Amino acid sequence: MTANELRTMYVNFFKERGHKEIASASLLPENDPTVLFTTAGMHPLVPYLLGEKHPGGKRLTDVQKCVRTEDIDEVGDDTHCTFFEMMGNWSLGDYFKQESISMSFDFLTNYLHIPLERLAVTVFEGDELVSADVEAEEIWKSFGLKSDQIFRYGRDNNWWGPAGQTGPCGPDTEIFYDMDKPKCGPNCGPSCKCGKYVEIWNNVFMQFNKEADGTFTELKQKNVDTGMGLERVLTIFNGKTNVYDTELFIPIMQTLEEILEKEGKAIPERDKRIICEHTRAITFILGDPMKISPSNTEQGYILRRLIRRIIRLFKKADINANYLCELSVVIIEQYGLVYPELEENRRVYSGTVTKRI
Numbered sequence: 213m214t215a216n217e218l219r220t221m222y223v224n225f226f227k228e229r230g231h232k233e234i235a236s237a238s239l240l241p242e243n244d245p246t247v248l249f250t251t252a253g254m255h256p257l258v259p260y261l262l263g264e265k266h267p268g269g270k271r272l273t274d275v276q277k278c279v280r281t282e283d284i285d286e287v288g289d290d291t292h293c294t295f296f297e298m299m300g301n302w303s304l305g306d307y308f309k310q311e312s313i314s315m316s317f318d319f320l321t322n323y324l325h326i327p328l329e330r331l332a333v334t335v336f337e338g339d340e341l342v343s344a345d346v347e348a349e350e351i352w353k354s355f356g357l358k359s360d361q362i363f364r365y366g367r368d369n370n371w372w373g374p375a376g377q378t379g380p381c382g383p384d385t386e387i388f389y390d391m392d393k394p395k396c397g398p399n400c401g402p403s404c405k406c407g408k409y410v411e412i413w414n415n416v417f418m419q420f421n422k423e424a425d426g427t428f429t430e431l432k433q434k435n436v437d438t439g440m441g442l443e444r445v446l447t448i449f450n451g452k453t454n455v456y457d458t459e460l461f462i463p464i465m466q467t468l469e470e471i472l473e474k475e476g477k478a479i480p481e482r483d484k485r486i487i488c489e490h491t492r493a494i495t496f497i498l499g500d501p502m503k504i505s506p507s508n509t510e511q512g513y514i515l516r517r518l519i520r521r522i523i524r525l526f527k528k529a530d531i532n533a534n535y536l537c538e539l540s541v542v543i544i545e546q547y548g549l550v551y552p553e554l555e556e557n558r559r560v561y562s563g564t565v566t567k568r569i
């Protein structure tokens with residue numbers, strides 16, 4: 213399956229179930245000042261999750277470009293990316309846990325053809341503020357998941373949001389793909405970083421708003437916010453073990469190989485992956501309609517740090533950093549049809565990166 217087939221399959225699945233498709237918003241969250249970047253599909257929807265009426269109705273779906281830097285040190289492993297595409301569906305005060313999990317299960321097993329036994333899910337175990345999500349657990353069981361496929365975790369793992377200091381949040385049920393590796397120990401589970409379990413989807417049941425004083429108030433409308441990682445699903449569906457072996461990274465990895473060969477240099481695989489992953493991220497940030505450029509503050513500072521990281525790796529390899537432009541063009545050409553803003557902003561790359569940034 214190609215990335216485009218996956219995007220279309222996801223959106224059509226939800227359109228057929230009454231969802232309105234909305235466009236991917238900017239990487240700069242216009243509706244959520246609590247975060248620097250759009251880190252999930254829900255950011256552009258914050259006013260609607262808080263009760264404002266959305267012109268598209270109560271059921272929405274999209275593929276949203278996202279940037280997350282909290283896992284930056286993991287980049288270079290098989291699955292973590294700073295830029296990624298998140299496929300999502302939302303219920304704004306419409307369906308809740310039963311229908312949400314039911315649609316997810318249908319999509320996972322009947323459309324992505326993931327065998328039941330390769331699924332693992334997590335549910336909120338409850339704490340002094342909010343009780344355990346027994347309902348979600350029972351729904352999963354009703355679809356045939358065995359007890360050893362359902363893991364209960366606390367607020368650290370099974371509570372989503374708010375993304376900033378305040379905003380909509382609630383318990384979630386995360387869906388993992390079991391890579392069929394042996395367990396790394398008796399406590400091995402989805403929260404473990406050994407690579408046996410790869411998170412592919414998260415269904416958040418947004419019931420609360422976190423206020424500035426730290427308290428949680430019940431939202432007037434109960435929402436569902438889900439996010440599925442396109443890169444990871446594409447990897448799994450195509451029987452690959454890492455995102456770099458998918459069509460999304462093959463062209464840029466090949467171009468980097470060619471550059472290295474031409475220059476007679478060899479660099480560690482992890483460095484290659486970081487260069488390519490960060491190049492994709494900075495290309496999308498620079499290519500955003502909001503015109504972000506490197507600076508000392510906020511989004512511009514993150515962008516600058518990512519570019520510096522790439523340049524450092526080029527320098528370590530003793531290669532001219534101007535090759536970054538060549539790699540960036542591969543991304544623009546590859547993604548240009550889906551994200552025309554990349555082509556529109558292409559002139560940003562027409563200079564060189566020799567000046568100090």
Ligand code: SER
Pocket residue numbers: 251252253254300372414415416437438439440
């Ligand atoms: N907001 C949730 C997440 O990012 C679901 O998309 O995991």
